[in-house]
Amino acid sequence: MSEPVYVGIDVAKRTFEVATTGQAQTFSLGNDEAGHAQLCQLLAPLSPRLVLLEATGGYEQDLALALSAAGLRVSVINPRQARDFARCMGKLAKTDRIDAQALRGFAALLDAQGHEPRMLADEQQRELTALVVRRRQLVAMLVAERQRLALAHHADLAALLTSVKGVGPTTASTLLAQLPELGQLNRKQITSLVGLAPINRDSGTLRGQRHIFGGRADVRRVLFVAALVGTRFNRVLKAFYARLLAAGKPKKVALLACMHKLLVILNAIARTKSPWRNELAEAV
Helix, strand or coil: CCCCCEEEEEECCCEEEEEECCCCCCEEEECCHHHHHHHHHHHHHHCCCEEEEECCCCCCHHHHHHHHHCCCCEEEECHHHHHHHHHHCCCCCCCHHHHHHHHHHHHHHHHHCCCCCCCCCCHHHHHHHHHHHHHHHHHHHHHHHHHHHHHHHCHHHHHHHCCCCCCCHHHHHHHHHHCCCCCCCCHHHHHHHHCCCCECCEECCEECCCECCCCCHHHHHHHHHHHHHHHHHCHHHHHHHHHHHHCCCCHHHHHHHHHHHHHHHHHHHHHHCCCCCHHHHHHC
């Protein structure tokens, strides 16, 4: 009975390295249509049990699809899985040849464990994925541009906000871009708008635990970081946080209270156009 054949392929941008069962040496082909066709012709007579590639930023996609179209059983795995397997096998060095051989060995192990390759994405799915990724990039660029413009148009206010220890340029720019109502609402309105006002969850005689809900998640994220830094370096927030912990409040609840207090302080600074003062902050 002939030995099962397994194939490991290490893919780069312009070439790929191939290791097959029974062959001590690997061979390299061009990562293009001609190279894909040549590999399919070479592997078809061998009827490999599994051809294993690792994801390499999309360079492997056309090759995997070509092999699959040729009727070969193909699987694309996470690079970290491949690297962890190579380390377990004592392969600490990393070259195209070593990686291809490690993938070949990993293919045999996966097949022995009943590994079932996932269905490869077709052209439409890949285009849709690329569009989703591009949209995410454009949204991030748009947010960054809004923050830059907000800082440019409200440089004086940004300087006032960053006078608070714990509040840096990122927090200030996010507040200016995502919370233009800052300084125009009272403390209850601004905390409710951001989603830092605890909401009652009562029914009849039952009194549920209060939770924050809704609001502007981007603003809450930067306030969380600012409050966390503030509990270490901002005298007022540090003392407030310590009092809450001494009163038996859980750390998460105490930190949320610090976020609430910090937002109220920043709202007062934006309204009065005055920089941070310990007396003002303690009175809030």
